[in-house]
Amino acid sequence: MLLSIFIDVVKVIVVFAGFMIMIAYTTWFERRMVAFIQSRLGPNRVGPAGLLQPIADAFKLLFKEPFLPEKSNKVLFSLAPMIAFIPPILAVAVVPIGDTITIAGRKVELLISDLNIGILYVFALGSIGVYGLVLAGWSSNSKYSLLGGLRSSAQMISYEIGLGLSVVGLLMIAQTFSIAEIVRQQSGSVLNWYFFKQPVAFFLFFICAMAESNRLPFDLPEAESELVAGYHTEYPGMRFALFFLGEYAHMITVSMVTASLFFGGWSGPFLPPIVWFLIKVVAFLFIYVWVRGTLPRFRYDQLMRFGWLVIFPLTLVNILVTGLVMVL
Amino acid sequence: MANVIFYILAVIALTSALMVVTRKNAVTSAVYLIVTMCAIAGLFVQLGAVFIAALQIIIYAGAIMVLFLFVIMLLNLRKDEFGFDTRVFQRLFAGLLGIVLLVQLIMVVSRLPVVAGQPVDTEMGRVAPLATKFFTQYLYPFEIISVLLLAAIIGAVVIAKKKMGK
Numbered sequence: 405m406l407l408s409i410f411i412d413v414v415k416v417i418v419v420f421a422g423f424m425i426m427i428a429y430t431t432w433f434e435r436r437m438v439a440f441i442q443s444r445l446g447p448n449r450v451g452p453a454g455l456l457q458p459i460a461d462a463f464k465l466l467f468k469e470p471f472l473p474e475k476s477n478k479v480l481f482s483l484a485p486m487i488a489f490i491p492p493i494l495a496v497a498v499v500p501i502g503d504t505i506t507i508a509g510r511k512v513e514l515l516i517s518d519l520n521i522g523i524l525y526v527f528a529l530g531s532i533g534v535y536g537l538v539l540a541g542w543s544s545n546s547k548y549s550l551l552g553g554l555r556s557s558a559q560m561i562s563y564e565i566g567l568g569l570s571v572v573g574l575l576m577i578a579q580t581f582s583i584a585e586i587v588r589q590q591s592g593s594v595l596n597w598y599f600f601k602q603p604v605a606f607f608l609f610f611i612c613a614m615a616e617s618n619r620l621p622f623d624l625p626e627a628e629s630e631l632v633a634g635y636h637t638e639y640p641g642m643r644f645a646l647f648f649l650g651e652y653a654h655m656i657t658v659s660m661v662t663a664s665l666f667f668g669g670w671s672g673p674f675l676p677p678i679v680w681f682l683i684k685v686v687a688f689l690f691i692y693v694w695v696r697g698t699l700p701r702f703r704y705d706q707l708m709r710f711g712w713l714v715i716f717p718l719t720l721v722n723i724l725v726t727g728l729v730m731v732l
Numbered sequence: 733m734a735n736v737i738f739y740i741l742a743v744i745a746l747t748s749a750l751m752v753v754t755r756k757n758a759v760t761s762a763v764y765l766i767v768t769m770c771a772i773a774g775l776f777v778q779l780g781a782v783f784i785a786a787l788q789i790i791i792y793a794g795a796i797m798v799l800f801l802f803v804i805m806l807l808n809l810r811k812d813e814f815g816f817d818t819r820v821f822q823r824l825f826a827g828l829l830g831i832v833l834l835v836q837l838i839m840v841v842s843r844l845p846v847v848a849g850q851p852v853d854t855e856m857g858r859v860a861p862l863a864t865k866f867f868t869q870y871l872y873p874f875e876i877i878s879v880l881l882l883a884a885i886i887g888a889v890v891i892a893k894k895k896m897g898k
Contacts, residue, residue, distance in 0.1 A: 480763065520858065524786035531794025535766065538801050542759055550805060557802040561795060568790070581859065 407510075415516050423496055423656065428458035430652045433686075434693045441697035461645075468641030473544060476638065480543035485639065485646035488536025491529040492653035498522045499660045500584040502670045502677035503591070514670075514677075515584055522583040523575070526661055527568055530616055534560040536650065537618070537635045544638035552626060552634025555704065559615060559622065562711035567612035569719035573726035574602045574665060587664050591671035599666040604722045606666045608715055610691075613662065615711070617654035620696040622707065659688035738778060745771035758804045762797060769793035783859045 432447065432454060439446025447454040472478055502514035519525050534556060541553015577598070578586045590596045599606050615622040626634035636647045663669055663684035672680030702710065744767065751764040769792045776785035855861055866874050 477759075480759070519782065521782050521786045524783070524790065528786050528789040528794065531790050531798070532770075534794075534798060535763075535801075538798065538805070539759075539763070542801070542805050554802065554805055557798045557805070560798055561802070564790075564795060 411510075411512060412516070415514075419496060419501075419516060420493070423493060423653070426656055427649050427652045428462070430656060430689060431461070431648075432458050433689065434652075434696070437690065437693040438697045441694070465642050465645040470641050470643060473546070473638045475545045477543040477545070480539045481638075482643070484536050484540035484543060485643045485650070486536070487539065488533060489646040489650040489653065491533035491536075492650060492657045495526045495529045495657045496660065498525055498583050499657075499664055500587055500669060501681050503588070513584070518582055518584045520580075520582055522581045522586075523571060523661070523665070524581055526583075526657070527564075530567070530654075531560070531564060533650070533654070534616075536647070540639065540647070541635040544635070546638050548631045548633070548637045549635050552631050552637070556618065556635060559618075559707060559711075562708060563612045563615040563622075563715070566608060566711060566715040566719055567616060569716070569723065570605050570608035570612060571665065572719075572723050573605050574598050576723070576726055576730060577601060583661070583664050583669075587669035587671065590668040594668070597666060597668045602666070602722070602726070604718065606662070608719055608722065609665070610658075610662055610688075612715060613658040614692070614695070615707075617658055618651060619655065619692060621699040621702050623701060655689060655692050656685065659685045659692070662688055734778065738775070741771045741774045741778070744768075745775070759801065762800050762804060765800075766793050766797050769797065780858075781856065783862060 435457070436446040436448075436454065447457040450456040450460045472481060497516040498519050500513070500515035500518075504511050504513050506512070537556040538553045538560075541549045541551070541556065544550070574586075575581065578589055580586060586598070590598060618626065626636065631637070636644055639647065660681075663681065667684050668680075669684070670677035670681040672683075675683075748764040748767040748771065752761045752768065755761045755764065769788060773785040773788040773793065776782070776788055
């Protein structure tokens with residue numbers, strides 16, 4: 405009993421620490437990559453190749469004055485960054501980083517909790533996370549923030565449906581919600597990857613997930629060129645950083661879930677499972693950055709039309725076709 | 733342990749439900765309603781109904797409340813514009829309806845076959861048993877509800893179209 409609690413605590417600490425480091429270095433990764441895409445160098449002064457830049461940034465943000473705008477709703481204003489930051493981190497609990505291993509005769513699963521509703525748990529946290537943006541927009545008591553918050557709630561409702569429905573086909577084949585089980589079903593051969601059985605679902609899922617994490621081309625809630633900075637216009641210092649880091653945490657979570665659902669998660673030959681897992685996650689993070697460096701932002705009406713008239717029908721067709729194939 | 737968690741969740745759910753109806757600010761009310769939903773989801777988890785808990789959060793705490801907040805923010809209701817309803821008739825009527833609802837609840841709960849302390853069927857809250865019930869025993873009610881929801885959607889679209897036409 406005590407030992408299993410100890411193992412759980414160790415797992416939580418390792419995953420949490422690893423995830424925090426990943427968030428910090430994703431900021432560096434993105435800035436460098438976008439710089440290369442735009443023929444610049446990016447941050448390369450602090451430490452070798454700029455590797456200490458995230459730490460320098462953290463110190464700078466921590467020492468800034470955390471003031472509250474006078475006419476804001478103080479409680480919600482302070483609460484909003486936390487709501488934006490915590491859910492994406494919690495979502496990592498159901499993503500496996502390796503197969504069950506045996507240490508000294510004890511079976512240890514390499515994930516924090518193998519919930520039988522796995523993927524729904526991730527969606528549930530995603531739908532809570534949006535309140536961070538919405539409440540930040542409202543509590544700031546500024547028109548730019550309010551518009552950003554409004555946009556993010558509309559975007560969330562539109563793309564959450566696509567996100568949920570896009571994986572239904574996959575779940576019908578897998579017959580389970582557990583991400584650990586879905587990954588296990590894909591191990592053995594590349595051809596077992598659900599990407600090859602559900603290619604349309606993968607693209608729909610990744611697009612919707614990108615919209616949910618408010619990344620370009622879906623970053624209308626913050627749209628610098630029109631809304632100053634949208635929902636976080638009024639936020640200084642570390643509170644602003646929490647939104648920023650929450651977005652990166654969301655990116656990493658989405659990359660992890662995508663890699664696990666469609667690309668076999670930790671499974672792969674020769675290298676240890678954790679290495680394969682990280683390779684796949686970084687590949688998706690790169691796609692995120694690549695898309696950001698390439699595509700312009702959607703216009704608001706284009707975003708809505710795309711969500712409701714393209715993504716939504718396609719997810720339904722995907723479910724129908726999957727069902728037909730399974731029955732025949 | 734389980735009892736302690738139950739009481740904590742119950743207190744959170746009830747307190748924030750009270751806050752929903754007593755706060756003057758519409759957004760604060762909505763936020764408390766989200767807290768209530770989440771606490772109720774926690775109660776579902778305690779019953780072993782993890783699937784229903786997830787749906788409770790995704791649909792009620794997630795989608796529906798985002799929509800509520802969206803509308804409240806769009807109307808930009810502030811404290812001074814949105815006070816308590818002062819019409820006596822409406823208050824009396826609301827109180828009456830509340831009492832009717834309370835009596836109904838007491839009647840339903842008192843007729844439940846569940847005895848306190850008796851273990852619940854934790855299998856029922858899982859996906860497969862729930863889906864089996866839906867698509868066998870409760871197929872007709874299930875389909876009729878879906879038609880009802882479709883009618884509501886069409887109604888909403890018709891109302892929206894009429895406004896846009898003018």
